[in-house]
Amino acid sequence: MKLTLAGGVVRGGRQARERFYDARGYGRVVSGDLELAPVEAAHILSRGDVETIRDADSGERLDFRGLLTSDAVSEIDVLVYKDLRDRGFYLSPAREGWVADPAGADFLVYPRGNGPWDDEIAYRVRAISEREDVPARELGDTVLAVVDEESSITYLESDRPEIEGSTAFDLPEGVAADLLGDRVLVWEPPAELYEQAFYGQPLDEESGTPLQVSLVEAAALARRGILDVDGGEQAVIERGREVEGDRFDRRLAVYRALRDRNVVPKTGFKFGADFRTYADVEDVENLGHSELLVRVLPADHTFSPRDLALDVRLAHGVRKRMVFALVAEGDIEWLSVSRLTP
Amino acid sequence: MKLTLAGGVVRGGRQARERFYDARGYGRVVSGDLELAPVEAAHILSRGDVETIRDADSGERLDFRGLLTSDAVSEIDVLVYKDLRDRGFYLSPAREGWVADPAGADFLVYPRGNGPWDDEIAYRVRAISEREDVPARELGDTVLAVVDEESSITYLESDRPEIEGSTAFDLPEGVAADLLGDRVLVWEPPAELYEQAFYGQPLDEESGTPLQVSLVEAAALARRGILDVDGGEQAVIERGREVEGDRFDRRLAVYRALRDRNVVPKTGFKFGADFRTYADVEDVENLGHSELLVRVLPADHTFSPRDLALDVRLAHGVRKRMVFALVAEGDIEWLSVSRLTP
Numbered sequence: 001m002k003l004t005l006a007g008g009v010v011r012g013g014r015q016a017r018e019r020f021y022d023a024r025g026y027g028r029v030v031s032g033d034l035e036l037a038p039v040e041a042a043h044i045l046s047r048g049d050v051e052t053i054r055d056a057d058s059g060e061r062l063d064f065r066g067l068l069t070s071d072a073v074s075e076i077d078v079l080v081y082k083d084l085r086d087r088g089f090y091l092s093p094a095r096e097g098w099v100a101d102p103a104g105a106d107f108l109v110y111p112r113g114n115g116p117w118d119d120e121i122a123y124r125v126r127a128i129s130e131r132e133d134v135p136a137r138e139l140g141d142t143v144l145a146v147v148d149e150e151s152s153i154t155y156l157e158s159d160r161p162e163i164e165g166s167t168a169f170d171l172p173e174g175v176a177a178d179l180l181g182d183r184v185l186v187w188e189p190p191a192e193l194y195e196q197a198f199y200g201q202p203l204d205e206e207s208g209t210p211l212q213v214s215l216v217e218a219a220a221l222a223r224r225g226i227l228d229v230d231g232g233e234q235a236v237i238e239r240g241r242e243v244e245g246d247r248f249d250r251r252l253a254v255y256r257a258l259r260d261r262n263v264v265p266k267t268g269f270k271f272g273a274d275f276r277t278y279a280d281v282e283d284v285e286n287l288g289h290s291e292l293l294v295r296v297l298p299a300d301h302t303f304s305p306r307d308l309a310l311d312v313r314l315a316h317g318v319r320k321r322m323v324f325a326l327v328a329e330g331d332i333e334w335l336s337v338s339r340l341t342p
Numbered sequence: 343m344k345l346t347l348a349g350g351v352v353r354g355g356r357q358a359r360e361r362f363y364d365a366r367g368y369g370r371v372v373s374g375d376l377e378l379a380p381v382e383a384a385h386i387l388s389r390g391d392v393e394t395i396r397d398a399d400s401g402e403r404l405d406f407r408g409l410l411t412s413d414a415v416s417e418i419d420v421l422v423y424k425d426l427r428d429r430g431f432y433l434s435p436a437r438e439g440w441v442a443d444p445a446g447a448d449f450l451v452y453p454r455g456n457g458p459w460d461d462e463i464a465y466r467v468r469a470i471s472e473r474e475d476v477p478a479r480e481l482g483d484t485v486l487a488v489v490d491e492e493s494s495i496t497y498l499e500s501d502r503p504e505i506e507g508s509t510a511f512d513l514p515e516g517v518a519a520d521l522l523g524d525r526v527l528v529w530e531p532p533a534e535l536y537e538q539a540f541y542g543q544p545l546d547e548e549s550g551t552p553l554q555v556s557l558v559e560a561a562a563l564a565r566r567g568i569l570d571v572d573g574g575e576q577a578v579i580e581r582g583r584e585v586e587g588d589r590f591d592r593r594l595a596v597y598r599a600l601r602d603r604n605v606v607p608k609t610g611f612k613f614g615a616d617f618r619t620y621a622d623v624e625d626v627e628n629l630g631h632s633e634l635l636v637r638v639l640p641a642d643h644t645f646s647p648r649d650l651a652l653d654v655r656l657a658h659g660v661r662k663r664m665v666f667a668l669v670a671e672g673d674i675e676w677l678s679v680s681r682l683t684p
Contacts, residue, residue: 046545065529065552068522075522082545129524130611131585148611149556150543151525180410180417182471183493187407201492203388203424210407214491243473269472269490272652310614310656317659 003041005072006056010041020044025090025115028098037093038072039081046082077106080127080145083153087342089122090115104142109342123342125155133302136326139335143342146305154309157340160333161323163292165263165279169196173225177218179235182243184218186211186227193226198264198281214267215240215248216255223256247296254296254325257332268293271314274325293320299328312337345383347414348398352383362386367432367457370440379435380414381423388424419448422469422487425495429684431464432457446484451684465684467497475644478668481677485684488647496651499682502675503665505634507605507621511538515567519560521577524585526560528553528569535568540606540623556609557582557590558597565598589638596638596667599674610635613656616667635662641670654681 001019003012010027012020017034020026026044027036036044044050045064052061060066067073077093084091084107091109094102102108105124114120123143128134130148139158146154169192177186186193186200189211193199199221200213213221215236222233229236240248251274258265258277265275276290293315301324315322316339326333343361345354352369354362359376362368368386369378378386386392387406394403402408409415419435426433426449433451436444444450447466456462465485470476472490481500488496511534519528528535528542531553535541541563542555555563557578564575571578582590593616600607600619607617618632635657643666657664658681668675 065520065527068527069520075524079545129585131524146611147524148609149525149558150609150611151545151554151556152543152609152611154612178407178411182417182473182489183491185407185410201494203421203493212493214493216491243471267490267492267494269488269492269494269648269651270496271655272648306611306614309611310652313613314652314656314659317656 001050003036003044003050003053004056005038005041005053005062005067008038008072010036010038010053012036020049021116025110025117028092028116037095037098038067039074039077039093042067042073042078043081043085046078074127076127076129076147079147079151080125080153081107083145084109084125084342088112089342091125092116094124104138123157123340128305130305133304134308136297136299136301136303136324136335139303139337143340144305144308146309154305155340155342156305156308156312157338159336159338161321161336163258163263163323163334164261165258165277167198167262167264167278167281171197171224171226174228175226177213177227177229179218179229179231179239181239183215184213184227184229184236186213195284196281198266198278198284198287215243216252219252220256220259250298250327251296253327253330254294254332257325258294263292265294266290268295271318271320273311273315273322276320289319291320292323293318294323294325296325296327299326299331299333301326308337312339343392345378345386345392345395346398347380347383347395347404347409350380350414352378352380352395354378362391363458367452367459370434370458379437379440380409381416381419381435384409384415384420385423385427388420416469418469418471418489421489421493422467422495423449425487426451426467426684430454431684433467434458436466446480465499465682470647472647475646476650478639478641478643478645478666478677481645481679485682486647486650488651496647497682497684498647498650498654499680501678501680503663503678505600505605505665505676506603507600507619509540509604509606509620509623513539513566513568516570517568519555519569519571521560521571521573521581523581525557526555526569526571526578528555537626538623540608540620540626540629557585558594561594562598562601592640592669593638595669595672596636596674599667600636605634607636608632610637613660613662615653615664618662631661633662634665635660636665636667638667638669641668641673641675643668650679654679 012034026040052063089109091107094105106127107125109123111122125143127145140160144156177184187210199217200211202208219236221227264278264281268276273293274296275294277292311322324335354376368382394405431451433449436447448469449467451465453464467485469487482502486498519526529552541559542553544550561578563569606620606623610618615635616638617636619634653664666677
């Protein structure tokens with residue numbers, strides 16, 4: 001079985017095509033012959049299906065070790081390719097001209113039982129080292145296959161979810177409140193402010209007063225005329241910027257967007273996030289489990305895979321969905337990331 | 343009951359002393375009279391034990407709201423003080439001259455049933471807002487009481503642990519290995535390298551070969567003469583710096599220090615940490631649960647309480663202890679942080 005590497009492609013004849021493409025979903029067919037990406041050839045070599053391939057440039061024969069230590073393949077790609085094959089998938093390298101829509105992916109993975117001769121795609125996979133940062137904007141429809149330094153692979157699926165809840169309430173206007181250093185106190189809160197709308201946290205649980213309201217909550221309530229703070233909404237926002245900088249404006253934008261969607265955001269501090277959210281609050285006495293953990297980030301944020309793994313792992317452990325709110329000028333994009341077992 | 347605020351101290355007579363110090367552990371006694379810190383007076387006012395105190399500067403009477411919105415107390419301190427009293431503790435504000443060793447703490451908390459008339463201290467508590475960063479150097483013997491934006495309090499205990507394990511093995515020297523882009527491959531590894539010493543991860547589980555070794559593992563092994571890589575230890579370190587910058591040197595120092603203590607560090611990527619560790623590996627077939635999650639940081643690192651909460655929560659969820667390895671020139675300090683319920 002003769003396979004030859006030349007110009008970044010490994011080529012074989014009709015017999016190779018029958019054995020590798022027809023029977024086992026490797027490569028693609030060009031004029032009845034076989035073309036393989038080097039990562040596919042590396043996999044074939046690693047299995048011992050073929051002992052060596054010929055390197056047309058050097059005239060030498062390359063075994064698995066020879067190919068892996070050459071510049072023709074990335075070890076990251078080889079590891080992810082092998083892992084997906086071991087899990088029972090056929091997959092195609094997402095090369096320009098080889099597949100219909102290669103952008104942003106390294107591999108197109110077919111549903112189990114399907115192959116490159118079918119149209120259906122199960123996952124668009126991007127293979128990266130744990131040391132390679134990933135811009136948030138590039139996530140949303142791909143699966144990240146992150147190879148850690150010990151060569152284990154974590155699959156992270158990303159999506160652009162719709163966020164929507166059904167929390168409803170009516171609140172009176174003009175409730176007096178004091179702005180302190182880092183929060184707002186409402187000395188005579190209407191009961192529904194906490195009990196139905198789930199704003200704030202009572203200092204004294206029994207009497208329910210005073211109600212301690214966070215700066216984001218207070219700014220949102222002041223804008224709607226519900227809280228009456230000296231200096232109004234603007235005073236609260238300025239205090240927020242003093243204690244938190246630019247981040248405050250981003251967090252407030254996300255807080256408001258969640259409330260606009262009838263979702264209740266509460267602090268996510270204990271989970272290391274900005275907010276945890278409740279989609280449907282009827283009253284605080286009968287509060288369900290919060291569904292999302294939300295981390296607020298600027299839209300041009302770049303993730304370190306390790307930080308992403310930390311957030312996703314924690315959210316999974318507390319049975320919540322990890323959502324990133326990416327904030328650009330006046331616009332919020334929602335990105336969910338979760339662990340996937342392909 | 344007359345209480346007067348002047349010069350940052352609230353003073354009362356003998357009767358106030360009997361009622362608040364003798365019976366309930368507030369304040370201190372000076373010439374038979376009572377002195378309270380404003381935070382203690384705020385707590386007494388919030389309970390309604392006294393309706394108002396007199397402000398000697400303005401001549402006005404302050405109720406709880408008046409004192410809380412003045413500059414005399416921090417809301418953060420008031421919230422933490424109240425929470426600890428509600429949990430059944432007596433505590434003293436750590437003011438210079440009021441207690442023996444106030445440095446680094448806001449409150450000294452006595453064991454339940456004890457008070458300021460006893461010597462024993464249960465916790466040295468520092469009260470901070472979630473927005474206040476904390477230098478790593480300041481942790482180790484205090485409890486952080488972090489007040490989040492919704493006024494809930496998370497207690498984080500810190501300690502300086504001894505790290506020691508009992509993993510023992512012998513390895514042959516001069517094993518050939520190839521340096522790839524982001525890892526090292528050992529094509530004919532001696533079995534004990536993985537199976538007893540738990541270095542690396544086999545690419546093919548059945549044959550155990552090749553063994554994939556991370557750059558920190560490879561650098562440590564190359565220094566000890568066990569792995570023979572082209573360019574030696576230095577080539578591995580240079581590759582590490584290329585892919586990870588300064589962080590590589592810190593991680594390698596911690597990796598070596600852990601191995602010197604007979605502890606096995608493996609990647610902590612899935613937990614968002616640098617390493618997870620096993621104190622006692624006999625063979626990989628019978629591996630126990632890893633005990634620590636280790637995050638490597640420069641010694642001058644400053645924690646955001648939110649990041650700290652994230653790490654500690656995750657470690658708790660996977661039943662491991664969170665340890666920070668603080669690396670200065672040639673020196674490593676170990677800092678453990680865990681959640682405390684006082």
